[in-house]
Amino acid sequence: DIQMTQSPSTLSASVGDRVTITCRASHSISSWLAWYHQKPGKAPKLLIYKASSLESGVPSRFSGSGSGTEFTLTISSLQPDDFATYYCQQYDSYPWTFGQGTKVEIK
């Protein structure tokens, strides 16, 4: 199975900050990576697919980059609605796997 490792596990930031989350795959997954975020008690929400393609309706302050084994999710200017847990997920091969999550907290 492909292991996905995110860093950091927790991130404290303020509104307006630029935030970057890293996701590393144990094997190359080309660009077959998605990013989701989830708030407590709510369903996950798709942000990015194919490593860098923005899902329709997702604000442009979110961006993704990377290929192979190293990927990043960047939020250019953190907004109050962005405090959540973020997950990367590979869909290169089965079983699909998620990273352990990065909780973005208010500083």
Added chain:
Amino acid sequence: EVQLVESGGGLVQPGGSLRLSCEVSGFTFSDHFMDWVRLAPGKGLEWVGRSRHKLKSYTTEYAASVKGRFFISRDDSENSLYLYMNSLKTEDTAVYYCARDNYASGGYDINDYRGMDVWGQGTTVTVSS
């Protein structure tokens, strides 16, 4: 409005069985692959399995942790996806979500995949004696 509604969760003893349902509306269910994903208490998201549609012979995929115990089926006439869970373990305790797979029009290659774009609100399964 595109909607996915899960049901069937509850309290079950270890070794027991449960069937979860996901009823969809607002889109053509038979055109889409579908997934089950779970969130255990204090843990991260875990992909459980996938159901492909008729054109792909209704084939399925499963996570190693549930393979041989969980089975996914679908009824296109009822716009419903199901998760049959057998030999349940305490570690299966989680909120279970169904999600729709989105592909670019006309393609089902990995390059056409656009993520799990619609999710249900989840149903809670508790495995405990």
